Amino acid sequence: MSDDGPAAPGSRLILGPFNRVEGDLEVRIDVADGAVQSARVTSPLFRGFETMLVGRPAADALVYAPRICGICSVSQSVAAARALAGVRAPGQARAMMPANGALAINLVHAIENVADHITHFYLFFMPDFARDVYARADWHEAAATRFRAITGTASAQMLPARAGLMRMMGVLAGKWPHTLSIQPGGSTRPISRAEQARLRLMLAGFRGFLQDVLFAAPLEQVAALSSVAALEAFADGPGARGDFAHFLKIARATGLDRLGVTRLRHIAFGAYPSADGPLFARGVYDAGAGAVAPLPIETIAEDVSHAWYMGAEGGPARPQQGTTLPDMSSDAAYSWCKAPRLGGAVAEVGALSRQLVAGHPLLRDLVAMGGGANAQARVIARLIEVALVVLAMERWLGAVDPAAPFADTAPLADHGEGAGLTEAARGSLGHWLRLEGGRIAQYQIIAPTTWNFSPRDAAGTPGPLEQALVGAPVLPGESDPVAVQHIVRSFDPCMVCTVH
Amino acid sequence: MSVPGTTPGTTPLRLLWLQSGGCGGCTLSLLGAEGPDILTTLRAANVEVLWHPSLSEASGVEARAILTAAAEGRERVDILCLEGAVVHGPGGSGRFHLMAGTGTPMRDMIAAIASHARHVVAVGSCAAFGGITAGGGNPSEAGGLAYDGTAPGGLLGTDFRGAAGLPVINIAGCPIHPGWFVDTLLQIAAGTLTRADLDEWERPLAYTAQLVHHGCARNEFYEFKASAETLGDMGCMMEHLGCKGTQARADCNIRAWNGSGSCLDGNYPCINCTAPGFEEPGHGFDVTPKISGIPIGLPTDMPKAWFVALASLSKAATPRRLKENAARPTPVILPRDKRKTP
Numbered sequence: 126m127s128d129d130g131p132a133a134p135g136s137r138l139i140l141g142p143f144n145r146v147e148g149d150l151e152v153r154i155d156v157a158d159g160a161v162q163s164a165r166v167t168s169p170l171f172r173g174f175e176t177m178l179v180g181r182p183a184a185d186a187l188v189y190a191p192r193i194c195g196i197c198s199v200s201q202s203v204a205a206a207r208a209l210a211g212v213r214a215p216g217q218a219r220a221m222m223p224a225n226g227a228l229a230i231n232l233v234h235a236i237e238n239v240a241d242h243i244t245h246f247y248l249f250f251m252p253d254f255a256r257d258v259y260a261r262a263d264w265h266e267a268a269a270t271r272f273r274a275i276t277g278t279a280s281a282q283m284l285p286a287r288a289g290l291m292r293m294m295g296v297l298a299g300k301w302p303h304t305l306s307i308q309p310g311g312s313t314r315p316i317s318r319a320e321q322a323r324l325r326l327m328l329a330g331f332r333g334f335l336q337d338v339l340f341a342a343p344l345e346q347v348a349a350l351s352s353v354a355a356l357e358a359f360a361d362g363p364g365a366r367g368d369f370a371h372f373l374k375i376a377r378a379t380g381l382d383r384l385g386v387t388r389l390r391h392i393a394f395g396a397y398p399s400a401d402g403p404l405f406a407r408g409v410y411d412a413g414a415g416a417v418a419p420l421p422i423e424t425i426a427e428d429v430s431h432a433w434y435m436g437a438e439g440g441p442a443r444p445q446q447g448t449t450l451p452d453m454s455s456d457a458a459y460s461w462c463k464a465p466r467l468g469g470a471v472a473e474v475g476a477l478s479r480q481l482v483a484g485h486p487l488l489r490d491l492v493a494m495g496g497g498a499n500a501q502a503r504v505i506a507r508l509i510e511v512a513l514v515v516l517a518m519e520r521w522l523g524a525v526d527p528a529a530p531f532a533d534t535a536p537l538a539d540h541g542e543g544a545g546l547t548e549a550a551r552g553s554l555g556h557w558l559r560l561e562g563g564r565i566a567q568y569q570i571i572a573p574t575t576w577n578f579s580p581r582d583a584a585g586t587p588g589p590l591e592q593a594l595v596g597a598p599v600l601p602g603e604s605d606p607v608a609v610q611h612i613v614r615s616f617d618p619c620m621v622c623t624v625h
Numbered sequence: 626m627s628v629p630g631t632t633p634g635t636t637p638l639r640l641l642w643l644q645s646g647g648c649g650g651c652t653l654s655l656l657g658a659e660g661p662d663i664l665t666t667l668r669a670a671n672v673e674v675l676w677h678p679s680l681s682e683a684s685g686v687e688a689r690a691i692l693t694a695a696a697e698g699r700e701r702v703d704i705l706c707l708e709g710a711v712v713h714g715p716g717g718s719g720r721f722h723l724m725a726g727t728g729t730p731m732r733d734m735i736a737a738i739a740s741h742a743r744h745v746v747a748v749g750s751c752a753a754f755g756g757i758t759a760g761g762g763n764p765s766e767a768g769g770l771a772y773d774g775t776a777p778g779g780l781l782g783t784d785f786r787g788a789a790g791l792p793v794i795n796i797a798g799c800p801i802h803p804g805w806f807v808d809t810l811l812q813i814a815a816g817t818l819t820r821a822d823l824d825e826w827e828r829p830l831a832y833t834a835q836l837v838h839h840g841c842a843r844n845e846f847y848e849f850k851a852s853a854e855t856l857g858d859m860g861c862m863m864e865h866l867g868c869k870g871t872q873a874r875a876d877c878n879i880r881a882w883n884g885s886g887s888c889l890d891g892n893y894p895c896i897n898c899t900a901p902g903f904e905e906p907g908h909g910f911d912v913t914p915k916i917s918g919i920p921i922g923l924p925t926d927m928p929k930a931w932f933v934a935l936a937s938l939s940k941a942a943t944p945r946r947l948k949e950n951a952a953r954p955t956p957v958i959l960p961r962d963k964r965k966t967p
Binding site for chain 1: 646647653657658663674680686687688721731757799855883886892910
């Protein structure tokens with residue numbers, strides 16, 4: 126319990142526990158001249174899922190993987206099922222997912238991702254604006270009434286709306302979290318015509334909440350916002366009553382676009398597949414060049430120079446060769462999180478990265494105007510995505526053909542390698558596995574927050590959050606700087622996924 | 626918002642929630658509570674949240690001050706909830722989970738607060754028994770609060786009693802159903818939860834007096850041993866697909882999940898996630914181990930010879946409708962009233 130004191134010139138603060146992030150998190154910051162000079166991010170919990178899976182029957186991955194994380198459970202299932210489906214052995218048949226299977230899994234995945242986005246906004250991110258540090262701001266009273274943790278008026282509307290959305294899970298996936306309906310060949314749960322109609326009703330109910338409470342405007346209008354100027358006009362005009370506009374007003378007053386700035390490459394693995402390609406594309410976006418390039422997946426490797434693991438000979442390991450062997454003997458190490466790098470370079474993932482890669486004009490404009498990714502843009506990207514994804518869900522639901530199959534139940538190949546890449550709410554998620562004799566011989570996972578909250582690599586280059594925190598203001602006497610709180614939560618970290 | 630209380634006129638009960646070796650899924654499940662939502666329920670039950678990692682405003686120094694005061698007995702804790710397993714590794718040191726901001730094993734914080742708490746509640750199978758976190762060779766040396774799997778032990782042991790006199794209350798499940806927690810909380814708040822309300826693993830009988838089999842929509846297939854062959858089929862999943870619903874203790878098919886669902890309704894088997902050791906079934910989760918073609922895990926309380934005799938009899942009597950439908954994802958023959966001529 127050292128370093129609890131207020132910030133003084135040249136001091137170090139140890140921040141934690143960080144609540145309203147998923148799982149446990151510690152951040153050490155060095156402060157001088159009223160700003161963060163450097164940061165080190167520690168993921169303090171190790172469970173060891175990758176080792177737990179080795180030696181188990183292949184299909185056990187579908188029981189274990191979702192239990193890595195209770196908030197991105199479906200994403201973990203999707204990645205595991207896709208990795209199993211990707212295993213090809215000569216002479217063995219391979220499950221070919223029918224169109225209904227992809228639609229049903231997209232719907233289940235979308236419910237989780239949308240629920241995560243609104244949970245983050247209402248329960249994790251906004252309550253920081255109710256803090257006493259803002260008591261003198263003219264917007265504080267309204268923000269505290271609406272968003273204060275536990276007692277704010279927003280949760281009484283948001284929680285029932287979220288539960289109503291989750292009712293779709295009851296029909297489509299049996300339950301949430303930790304469903305087994307997501308299989309390599311599709312979904313175990315066919316949808317009847319009556320259920321299709323009922324699901325439409327449930328989704329309509331949720332759309333009502335979004336249009337009445339969150340946006341105060343039709344989703345189509347939100348999805349079509351194409352520039353910062355259009356967003357400002359929306360917040361002052363048609364959307365002014367909504368919680369989204371409420372956030373934008375606070376963000377403007379607090380300069381949230383100047384917090385947590387990064388100038389990194391943004392990556393996305395591609396989200397919500399269909400025969401016409403994913404809803405949100407795969408790629409890497411270079412904000413400096415303003416252009417998307419193909420994603421060189423084969424250049425992803427994990428560095429463990431500053432993590433509590435034994436390293437492989439020859440430096441960073443590709444996930445196909447990676448190991449997870451705890452070793453707390455290194456003095457340089459400070460986290461259970463490995464440091465994934467793309468071609469040796471740091472990369473950011475998340476809803477903002479996904480929309481930058483997909484080419485959403487508003488998000489690209491926000492990042493161009495803000496001089497990089499920033500806390501405000503990360504929050505806006507999630508809410509824009511809520512509108513985009515709910516509109517897509519309506520299309521997928523309409524495209525389901527209740528008379529056609531939902532799964533190909535061909536047996537899995539029993540040896541070979543597979544990779545399962547997807548986009549969780551928080552960004553790019555990958556599972557890499559190898560099967561031998563029907564059992565798991567190798568399993569490695571890189572989760573979204575593993576990218577964003579990675580420690581330094583062998584070259585000493587800090588991870589995305591560590592970079593984003595540099596320059597964050599620390600007010601005199603602050604023991605838990607509010608700017609740091611905003612920046613950390615702008616990434617919507619999931620610490621249980623991070624280390625897995 | 627003002628909410629009429631279920632226990633009016635009493636001092637609020639203070640709830641402190643900690644997380645360790647788990648996935649956070651029990652909290653996320655709880656956020657799905659309906660009629661009313663969980664925050665309204667807490668207010669109605671007159672329960673004040675001292676700290677919850679996903680819900681509270683307090684962070685960092687403020688949070689550490691609350692937890693330290695609770696650990697030293699200076700801050701009253703009426704209900705301590707632990708979500709996630711207790712992590713003892715590596716080598717018994719507890720360093721696989723040092724609580725953020727403290728450099729102290731979370732295990733020690735849990736034990737210290739539990740020693741002063743009126744009630745200690747394990748939320749989910751990880752906190753109760755170790756659960757999935759203790760699976761696959763248990764690399765993090767995880768265990769429960771009063772058990773390590775089926776063995777008495779854990780961090781506090783089966784002899785532990787909270788200040789109110791009860792052992793650790795194990796709301797086992799992976800994840801919990803929100804209703805299981807709410808029922809338990811309401812009983813604690815009303816002062817009506819006694820040892821007689823807990824089963825042999827100290828799980829609340831509110832949900833473990835039932836079997837998952839009770840209310841299963843496949844019961845007719847079970848009666849006639851008309852079995853599913855692959856995941857997604859309509860038939861009974863006991864014979865081939867590893868379903869443990871006839872042994873598993875929970876009301877999943879009586880108390881719907883997410884409005885209308887259950888694992889069985891999702892067309893995948895019950896994996897008995899409320900039981901200690903469910904994470905290591907000794908066979909694939911969706912495979913039924915058999916000896917001479919007879920499933921080894923038979924329904925609770927059922928003599929094997931009788932089961933075999935009844936099964937062969939009922940198989941012989943299976944209506945064509947069930948036989949044809951069992952191994953298909955959607956029915957090909959529907960029930961039909963014979964009085965109606967075509």
